Amino acid sequence: MDVIFCFGLLFLCFQLCQMNRSYITTDPKGAIETDCRDRYFWVSVDVGFTGHVPRFEAVVENGVQIINEDHASMCGYTLNYLNGLASLRASYFSCHTENKNDSNFLFKLNVVLTDQTGRENKYSLTENCTLLVDWSSKEILCEENYIEVTVARDAPCRSDKHSTPWLPALAFAQRSAISEWQIMFLNQDLQSLDAMSISDARRMGYMLDSTPNRVVFRSAYNQTHSTITEIDGIAVEVIHATVFFRQKWAVVMLDASAACTIAPSSFDGLILHWRTPKVMTPLVQASSRFVSRSIELGVHAQLLDEATRKTMGYLLGEDGQVVHVSVPFGAPGGYRMSLVENNVYKESYKAFPCYEHIYSHVFLDDTEIEIRHRQLRVMETPLVPRIPFTIDETLPREEMFTVYLGSFASDVELIAIKLNENCLSVADAIQQHYFITKIPHINGTHGFIVKVPFEDKSVNKVYLGEGLLQYSVEINYTLNIIKRNDTFFHNVSVVADVNDAFPPDVSAFCTAQSIIFRINHPKQAGLWEVCVGHQALTSDLSRQEGYILQNDSQSMTLEVPLYTSGYIYENITLRNFVGSFEILIRDSKTLEIHKRTTKHCYFQSEELTVCSTDGLMTVVATTSKTWPTVPPNSTTLLDRSCRPKATDETRVIFSFGVDTCGTRLLFGDGYIVYENEVISDGGVIIDQDSAITRESKFRLTVRCFYALDSVKKVFTSRLFEGRGFGSVKITDAAGVNG
Known part of the structure; x- marks a missing residue:
């Protein structure tokens, strides 16, 4: 009796179907994406806007079949949920798929989404996929959750007569074959057999089906009839299965055996490694020649061309009979996942390589059978601490701190920053014109x-002298892992030095009645304050004190009229005196004085009252305002023993303590007032021109005003913290006698 051995391999190829990727129009948010790919149909659902994992349903004749984990592994579906994306991979030979001549496949599925209110919304998908790459005689697919084997039914298949382990299987099939299909499992010793009907196999979790041109066998991992063995030191799960039935006078036997590498990947801290035997010896008959046709690698069940694969960092190599796959941490096509433990940011990484080996059995009569063997793996690292790092990219000439913080997986967001003590959400910070930019890699x-910016209110500034200004800011980052609500923090302090932060240049010159200062605007305008005494020079202060303040783009001009507050009067004589005015440049934060500019100018003496801090009043007055004039040397103060310090033809000068010479003490609104009078009783004066006798009297009131809060001792030594200001007033003019 002739025996036909048919071998086939189901392996999901990784080339895209020519059919364009489409979005389901019934989905208003565009969350559902579908795609026909080589040997499987793909559905992806973005559940970010609901937060609920979707439910997938296969539409069947009498309703729907929910695709859960158990149903998925038996019926050729793979479910994944990662980083807010739920996906479904459906084999072209999956249950409930309409098959037309093994080249066109119609999928009818429902995606059930739960919205924020808890209501379920069902979206129907109907997709027709066309095969692009012809099936090999036998295809083996090692999916994440199941093993699938498809074998061509009508391919001319042959084997060598004494191949092992087929002799025991052949003998058993010849004895027990009936017209109904059966499946036979060879146990680990390759001698004992376990045969059963298709219905019995399905009750044990196996799936056996027939398509127009192929036979499909599917099993979950770790089933009763599978065994674990080592090939070249690598753990492999093997299942020896033979489908057989009697067809007329022949026994048809189809080899549905499969082997899948189950050894886990390893991680060296930088790269994930996975090893698989190049030759799966349980699948290769000893008497046949083995010819390797191609070995390729891809990601997410799609193969990549060599140039793209190398660009992505996926490495494929051979060491004798072992094939090595290497994937760097974070390589494209994988997923980085984050979590926080004790404020320590950690990451893990998952890669999804797709390994395909196409090889042939060449028999003694030079006939051959092509086998396509594809393995889809999940490679995952342990949690790896990822301490964030900062790079200070500040350029002082830009007058702005620029700090890079990185690097993070896609599920990490920056939600707030704290600049010294100024806390801001990212939205508020951007609204306030801080620059926060996400930098993708x-x-x-x-x-x-x-x-x-250096001049931001949150930035600390310290002037170190010699033109050196130091800016500093502490940045506290608040980061969050999206959808986990795990927050963590990172602090960094940055410092920048500017070497041209000198106090502004000040120049001054004298006029007949004032002193004018010109202050150049410094580069670090916010660092310095111009002060008069202990008060910052502002527009309000200028109006209050009678100064004239003007600004332009280059400088500030301050004109200080004579006798306004802040003057110091020295070297007072009958003809002139020295008026001095000082402005200060101080650190605007520490108030430390860094520069003093004092201008001394000579002014003519006409009328002057000077009130010093040590309680000395100096008065220069003219007696020529009476008519006829009063002889200056005839004047005194209220205490007539207090006579002028000096006189000339028209002027007198007095200098006396505020508690002498009959000075009166008065109290006003916020001031203490010291008052005296310059008086003269000149007697009878004959006017020669008119021959009229006139009696000339002279009375001049002089006062010194001191603010009450500046008085330290009023009735003892007369000490004041600030200078007073004086006034002169003629209170009585000359009288005329007839």
Whole structure:
């Protein structure tokens, strides 16, 4: 009796179908995406806007079949949920799929989404996928959750007569074959057999089906009839299965055996490694020649061309009979996942490589059978601490801190910053014109750049002298892992020195009645304050004190009229005196004085009252305002023993303590007032021109005003914290006698 051995391999290829990717129009948010790919149909659902994992349903004749984990592994579906994306991979030979001649496949599915209110919304998907790459005689697919084997039914298949382990299987099939299909499992010793009907196999969790041209066998991992063995030191799960039935006078036997590498990947801190045997010896008959046709690698069940694969960092190599796959941490196509433990940011990484080996059995008569063997793996690292790092990219000439913080997985967001003691959400910070930019990287990570102007109110400034100004800011970042609500913090302090932060240049010159100062605007305008005494020079102070203040783009001009507050009067004589005015440049925060500019000018003496801090009043007065004039040397103060310090033809000068010479003490609104009078009783004066006799009297009131809060001792030594200001008033003019 002739025996036909048919071998086939189901392996999901990784080339995209020519059918364009489509979005379901019934989904108003565009959350559902579908795609026909080589040997499987793909559905992806973005559940970010609801937060609920969707439910997938297969539409069947009498209703729907919910695709859960158990149903998925038996019926050729793979479910995944990662980083807010739920996906479904459906084999072209999956249950409930309409098959037309093994080349066109119609999928009818429902995606059930739960909205924020808890209401379920069902979206129907109908997609027709066309096969692009012809099936091999046998295809083996090692999916994440199941093993699938498809074998061509009508391919001319042959084997060598004494191949092992087929001799025991052949003998058993010849004895027990009936017209109904059966499946036979070879146990680990390859001698004992366990045969059962298709219905019995399905009750045990196996799936056996027939398509127009192929036979499909599917099993979950770790089933009763599978065994674990080592090939080249690598753990492999093997299942020896043969489908057989009697067809007329022949026994048809189809080999549905499969082997899948189950050894986990390893991680060296930088790269994930996975090893698989190049030759799965349980699948290769000893008497046949093995010819390797191609070995390729891809990601997410799609193969990549060599150039793209290398650009992505996926490495494929051989060491004798072992194939090595290497994937760097964070390589494109994988997923980085984050969590926080004790404020320590940690990451793990998952990669989804797709490994395909196409090889042939060449028999003694030079016939051959092509086998396509594809393995889809999940490679995952342990949690790796990822301490964030900062790069200070500040350029002092830009007058702005520029700080990079990185790098983070895609599920990490920056939600707030704290600049010294100024706390801001990212939205508020951007609204207040801080610069916060997310910087994406080619490996899928990202970082953040924060820019803070030197002159921002949150920045500390310290003048170190010699033109050296130091800016500093402490930035506290608040970060969050999206959808986990795990927050963590990172602090950094940055410092920048500016070497041209000298106090502003000040120049001054004298006029007949004032002193004028010109202050150049410094580069660090916010660092310095111009002061008169202990008060900052402002527009309000200028109006209050009678100064004239003007600003332009280059400088500030301050004109200080004579006798306004802040003057110091020295070297007072009958003809002139020295008036001095000082302005100060101080640190606007520490109030430390860094520069003093004092201008001394000579002014003519006409009338002058000077009130010093040591309680000395100096008065220069003219007696020529009476008519006829009063002889200056005839004047005194209220105490007539207090006579002028000096006189000339028209002027007198007195200098006396505020508690002498009959000075009166008065109290006003916020002031203490010391008052005296310059008086003269000149007697009878004959006017020669008119021959009229006139009696000339002279009375001049002089006062010194001191603010009450500046008086330290009033009735003892007369000491004052601030200078007073004086006034002169003629209170009585000359009288005329007839």
